[in-house]
Amino acid sequence: MATDYDVCIIGSGAGAGPVAYTLSQKGYKVLVLEKGSWFNEGDFTKDEIAVCRRSTYTPSLQDEPQVIESRNQKGNWEAVSNSRSGPDFWNGCMVGGSSNLMSGFFHRLKPIDFRLASEFGQYEGDTSTDWPITYDDLEPYYTLVESLVGISGRVVKHAFLEPRSTPDYPFPPLTEHPFAEKFDRAATALGYTPLPLARAILSVPHNQRNACSYSAYCGSYGCTTGAKGSSRAALLNAAIQTGNCDIRSHSLVYQLVTGRKGRVTHVRYFDARGKRRNVDARIFVVACQAIETSRLLLLSANSAFPNGLANRSGQVGKNLLFSGGGLGSGVFRSGDYPADEFSAMNDYHLFVNRALQDWYVIDTEKTGRIKGGTIDFLQAHANPIRRAVQVKNQEEKLLWGSGLKQALVEEFRERVRLNFEVFCDWHPNPDCFISLSSRVKDLFGLPVAQIRTGYHPADLLPGEFLAEKGKELLRQMGAQEVSASINGSPSPNLVAGGCRFGKDPETSVLDSECRAHEVENLFISDGSFMPTGGSVTPTWTVYANAFRVADSIARQL
Amino acid sequence: MHSSRRRFIRNTLFVSGVVLIPMQACRRIFKITDPPEYFLFNTSDRKLLEAVFSHLFPDDGNGPGLDQIRPVDYLEWVLNDPKLERRSSELLKKGTGWLRQVAKDKYNAEFIRLGTEAREEVLRELEAQKKGKRWLSKLMTYLMEALLGSPAYAINCNQAGWKWLNHSAGYPQASLTVKYGTYGYGL
Numbered sequence: 001m002a003t004d005y006d007v008c009i010i011g012s013g014a015g016a017g018p019v020a021y022t023l024s025q026k027g028y029k030v031l032v033l034e035k036g037s038w039f040n041e042g043d044f045t046k047d048e049i050a051v052c053r054r055s056t057y058t059p060s061l062q063d064e065p066q067v068i069e070s071r072n073q074k075g076n077w078e079a080v081s082n083s084r085s086g087p088d089f090w091n092g093c094m095v096g097g098s099s100n101l102m103s104g105f106f107h108r109l110k111p112i113d114f115r116l117a118s119e120f121g122q123y124e125g126d127t128s129t130d131w132p133i134t135y136d137d138l139e140p141y142y143t144l145v146e147s148l149v150g151i152s153g154r155v156v157k158h159a160f161l162e163p164r165s166t167p168d169y170p171f172p173p174l175t176e177h178p179f180a181e182k183f184d185r186a187a188t189a190l191g192y193t194p195l196p197l198a199r200a201i202l203s204v205p206h207n208q209r210n211a212c213s214y215s216a217y218c219g220s221y222g223c224t225t226g227a228k229g230s231s232r233a234a235l236l237n238a239a240i241q242t243g244n245c246d247i248r249s250h251s252l253v254y255q256l257v258t259g260r261k262g263r264v265t266h267v268r269y270f271d272a273r274g275k276r277r278n279v280d281a282r283i284f285v286v287a288c289q290a291i292e293t294s295r296l297l298l299l300s301a302n303s304a305f306p307n308g309l310a311n312r313s314g315q316v317g318k319n320l321l322f323s324g325g326g327l328g329s330g331v332f333r334s335g336d337y338p339a340d341e342f343s344a345m346n347d348y349h350l351f352v353n354r355a356l357q358d359w360y361v362i363d364t365e366k367t368g369r370i371k372g373g374t375i376d377f378l379q380a381h382a383n384p385i386r387r388a389v390q391v392k393n394q395e396e397k398l399l400w401g402s403g404l405k406q407a408l409v410e411e412f413r414e415r416v417r418l419n420f421e422v423f424c425d426w427h428p429n430p431d432c433f434i435s436l437s438s439r440v441k442d443l444f445g446l447p448v449a450q451i452r453t454g455y456h457p458a459d460l461l462p463g464e465f466l467a468e469k470g471k472e473l474l475r476q477m478g479a480q481e482v483s484a485s486i487n488g489s490p491s492p493n494l495v496a497g498g499c500r501f502g503k504d505p506e507t508s509v510l511d512s513e514c515r516a517h518e519v520e521n522l523f524i525s526d527g528s529f530m531p532t533g534g535s536v537t538p539t540w541t542v543y544a545n546a547f548r549v550a551d552s553i554a555r556q557l
Numbered sequence: 558m559h560s561s562r563r564r565f566i567r568n569t570l571f572v573s574g575v576v577l578i579p580m581q582a583c584r585r586i587f588k589i590t591d592p593p594e595y596f597l598f599n600t601s602d603r604k605l606l607e608a609v610f611s612h613l614f615p616d617d618g619n620g621p622g623l624d625q626i627r628p629v630d631y632l633e634w635v636l637n638d639p640k641l642e643r644r645s646s647e648l649l650k651k652g653t654g655w656l657r658q659v660a661k662d663k664y665n666a667e668f669i670r671l672g673t674e675a676r677e678e679v680l681r682e683l684e685a686q687k688k689g690k691r692w693l694s695k696l697m698t699y700l701m702e703a704l705l706g707s708p709a710y711a712i713n714c715n716q717a718g719w720k721w722l723n724h725s726a727g728y729p730q731a732s733l734t735v736k737y738g739t740y741g742y743g744l
Contacts, residue, residue, distance in 0.1 A: 037741065037742060037744070043735060043740065045727075045730060045731050045732070046727025046728060046729065046730060047706075047707050047709070047730060047731040047735075047736060048705075049706045049707060049710060049731070049737050050731060050736060050737035053706075055640065055741075057741060059742055060640045060743070061642075062640065063743070083642070084642075093742050094742070215727045215728060216725065217727035347725075349725075382724075382725075384705040384719070384722065384726075385701050385702050385706060389698050389701050392697050392698075393694070397684065398684060398690070400612070400614070400680075401614075402617045402619065404614070405615075405619045405620050408620070408722060409619070409620075409722065412722035412723060412724060413722065
């Protein structure tokens with residue numbers, strides 16, 4: 001039977017771009033449906049009020065809230081709509097998704113990440129499982145991402161370096177901040193291995209994209225040169241140029257409809273005018289980011305799938321993942337350095353781009369052998385409003401008057417902050433999942449996602465261990481006021497899981513090709529597939545796996 | 558909802574237009590011909606807020622003056638954002654009443670008639686109340702936005718806040734047609 005398209009992709013971020021790119025290059029007709037707007041380089045600004053202080057790239061929480069379940073003081077789960085309070089789990093609703101707004105700190109998973117459960121065992125209340133594929137299955141796609149998305153960096157051999165099929169990155173490292181040299185000296189003095197941090201940002205022009213302009217406003221902001229490896233800049237633009245890929249922005253899909261054979265026949269969506277529309281295709285790919293992907297499957301319940309599409313196992317929405325770990329920082333003061341040196345340190349335009357992975361596996365008398373993780377070092381974002389707000393809040397009483405003004409001068413002119421971020425596994429557990437709210441609906445009348453955000457206590461130990469190492473490194477560099485915070489708070493911008501892949505249809509939603517066990521023409525290609533998230537940021541892996549899924553779809557078409 | 562959205566966009570664009578002309582950059586950002594309901598603070602409230610801001614960010618020779626930061630006009634703009642949470646909107650509007658009450662209870666006087674020390678005492682007493690602290694904290698957050706946000710919003714006039722703190726702003730900045738309220742999700 002003729003269909004409008006060969007493949008319909010719902011969502012346009014890192015999980016969608018590789019599928020659209022690969023299949024359109026192969027000559028298949030592809031449609032991408034994206035609920036948000038379509039911005040290009042010329043539409044982005046470095047406007048902190050619009051980008052960071054308000055919801056410009058994400059829905060209003062009054063119109064499209066989410067319900068967040070967190071433990072109250074009595075230890076009971078309490079569900080509150082974030083239209084009233086709580087964290088916002090929306091990320092970059094636009095063509096290219098949140099990859100437009102990422103910082104692009106890119107790490108591969110390591111072979112050991114694919115077998116967390118068998119390597120380290122399961123804790124009580126831990127639902128982690130090994131992946132049904134190995135690192136070797138994904139390695140060619142990691143390499144493909146380096147060249148197509150554009151990754152800049154320099155490979156340094158170290159104990160936990162993942163096997164590579166190429167000797168180095170295709171693009172040279174970005175220009176580095178003076179802190180990088182200080183970092184290298186300090187790490188070496190401590191006996192640690194200083195690692196250049198790869199970034200999904202072009203250091204030189206490539207294809208029709210410009211190199212980085214070092215604007216100092218990168219993470220959270222859209223890239224004005226096209227250097228950042230967003231799904232839009234790196235892949236969707238090229239897909240469109242094949243003539244085989246259409247993108248419809250302002251198209252909010254609210255239902256996947258199945259036919260008598262249990263296959264998806266078409267999707268229903270609201271267009272820019274709020275009009276209901278349908279489109280059919282041979283294969284459907286969902287990539288709306290983890291929370292909205294699970295929500296869409298649950299919203300698509302019908303008589304054949306009463307608990308939600310592809311959810312006879314009850315697994316859709318379960319095993320939601322965030323990133324374990326936390327943050328730390330130290331301060332460098334102007335009086336401790338010559339004026340020229342401090343002036344260079346107090347410059348936000350260049351990248352520190354350093355990491356430590358010496359403790360990807362921790363094995364000490366105190367901890368035993370446990371999974372460790374990664375520490376990325378970075379300068380605080382340039383955002384001046386955020387910095388100023390922190391100054392007025394820094395004491396028990398609000399700081400105002402001449403004291404506030406002097407503190408602002410010191411913060412901006414006399415202090416430089418170097419931060420670190422700790423990434424370790426977020427163990428999936430029965431208290432971390434997505435469901436549909438039974439009482440809160442969005443402005444379209446659809447039940448909103450309800451997100452329970454429980455963490456496993458085992459996540460804290462490696463985080464605290466790594467935070468001590470990060471603090472030690474900062475002190476060695478000469479930082480003062482060194483501190484860190486490790487807790488079980490979810491990371492709203494790093495979300496995965498919810499439709500994990502696996503060999504057993506009773507305990508997973510997708511097979512090893514990321515096709516739904518129960519629906520033969522339905523694939524999920526965003527981070528939802530991940531059974532565990534590894535001890536790094538997941539975006540590179542999402543890109544790589546989506547290329548792998550695209551090849552699998554091509555074989556089926 | 559839609560009419561308020563349109564009005565917000567219209568006034569947002571108008572603000573940008575003003576900023577493009579340096580001589581007019583720091584005049585009042587709303588036209589006197591705007592519908593009266595657009596002004597959510599009456600004259601008395603505006604004077605009270607100006608007095609509060611002049612205490613929170615005093616003219617002591619260090620940094621830009623409030624005539625360049627324009628926090629009261631900015632608060633009006635904030636309150637006219639249809640996406641502003643109702644709870645925040647109510648907090649901003651009720652705070653002036655709470656402040657008047659503390660000044661009356663403590664000194665039996667209008668806040669704007671008090672000297673610097675008395676104003677400090679009144680504001681600290683208000684801060685000791687949970688709701689008062691939330692209001693003051695919110696005011697100060699918007700004060701920081703007005704000090705260090707893009708001049709396209711008719712704040713931080715002539716980039717006075719950025720220059721004061723040696724802050725190098727990113728490029729490109731907000732413009733007449735690309736700024737909060739004129740583009741984004743759902744627009």
